[in-house]
Amino acid sequence: MTGGKPPAYAASIITKRDELTIMNELRGQVALITGGSSGIGAAIGRTLAKRGVRVVLAARRAEQAEAVADEIRADGGEALVVACDVREVDQVQAMVQRTIDHFGGLDILIPNAGFGYRAAIVDGDIERWKGMIDTNIYGVLLTLKYGVPHLIDRGQGDVILLSSVAGHIVAEGGAGYSATKFAVNAIGEALRQEVTRKNIRVTILSPGVVVSGFQEVAQYPPGIIDNWLSGNPPMQVEDIAQIVEDVLDLPRHVSINQLLIRPTGQLRP
Numbered sequence: 001m002t003g004g005k006p007p008a009y010a011a012s013i014i015t016k017r018d019e020l021t022i023m024n025e026l027r028g029q030v031a032l033i034t035g036g037s038s039g040i041g042a043a044i045g046r047t048l049a050k051r052g053v054r055v056v057l058a059a060r061r062a063e064q065a066e067a068v069a070d071e072i073r074a075d076g077g078e079a080l081v082v083a084c085d086v087r088e089v090d091q092v093q094a095m096v097q098r099t100i101d102h103f104g105g106l107d108i109l110i111p112n113a114g115f116g117y118r119a120a121i122v123d124g125d126i127e128r129w130k131g132m133i134d135t136n137i138y139g140v141l142l143t144l145k146y147g148v149p150h151l152i153d154r155g156q157g158d159v160i161l162l163s164s165v166a167g168h169i170v171a172e173g174g175a176g177y178s179a180t181k182f183a184v185n186a187i188g189e190a191l192r193q194e195v196t197r198k199n200i201r202v203t204i205l206s207p208g209v210v211v212s213g214f215q216e217v218a219q220y221p222p223g224i225i226d227n228w229l230s231g232n233p234p235m236q237v238e239d240i241a242q243i244v245e246d247v248l249d250l251p252r253h254v255s256i257n258q259l260l261i262r263p264t265g266q267l268r269p
């Protein structure tokens, strides 16, 4: 069918959609971002603060997070820094409580703290595996366990999780890191089913190569990024922050649950 009036059933759906559409006003909301001292977390903090979101930057390196918070304040935004190791239950509980005490509530929860480590299984460093599993899986679960009840209290909220392309595609050397990011996908989908009827949106972002502190921490072998990108540009942390802003800006009845985001020139993984 082309042109003309829409059929009656469509007209009623369109009317209903207009009636139900509630935009998500970001100004005044409170966002808690773990891994806010660097990279993607810091960029999300800067971007949301520009939109009037009051941000909490949590990380172990509090001085580094404080430098990000100073930038935000100099730009007219509001930011609080909380020193927290997401592997420690008491520290995660204290991080959430400090957020509530300072800003009076929590609307946006972004358990972003994490790191990578590549090694063939037979060469794996067991301490690094354990640290990565404790941070990328247990730390995410703890942050959600203590943070999400406050979103439920508000009657609406957003959770944005950081998975990875490695959470969808496994490559040699990536057993440990991929396992943690497959786990993030599982956690995010379970959480979605648990809270979506409570007006809480859950979004899992899976980026490809983003330039950040990540590559240094992961101690990637030389040449690996060139191999993936063949000289094409990687993504910048601001690209991911912009996507977070876009996801949050959607009307409340629209929820993007999964996004795979690669630099255009990244052929694989």
Ligand SMILES: NC(=O)c1ccc[n+]([C@@H]2O[C@H](COP(=O)([O-])OP(=O)(O)OC[C@H]3O[C@@H](n4cnc5c(N)ncnc54)[C@H](OP(=O)(O)O)[C@@H]3O)[C@@H](O)[C@H]2O)c1
Binding pocket: 034, 035, 036, 037, 038, 039, 040, 041, 058, 059, 060, 061, 062, 064, 084, 085, 086, 087, 112, 113, 114, 115, 116, 135, 139, 162, 163, 164, 165, 206, 207, 208, 209, 210, 211, 212, 213, 214, 215, 217
């Ligand atoms: N960059 C990429 O290419 C890429 C691609 C896909 C997914 N990701 C994911 O994106 C997330 C952010 O990474 P990024 O690229 O922004 O790397 P990054 O610049 O190295 O930042 C990682 C952040 O995690 C924090 N962190 C690490 N361990 C922590 C712990 N135990 N407790 C609290 N905070 C901790 C670090 O802060 P402190 O050291 O100060 O504690 C830092 O702020 C990670 O989950 C990563 O897996 C990154």
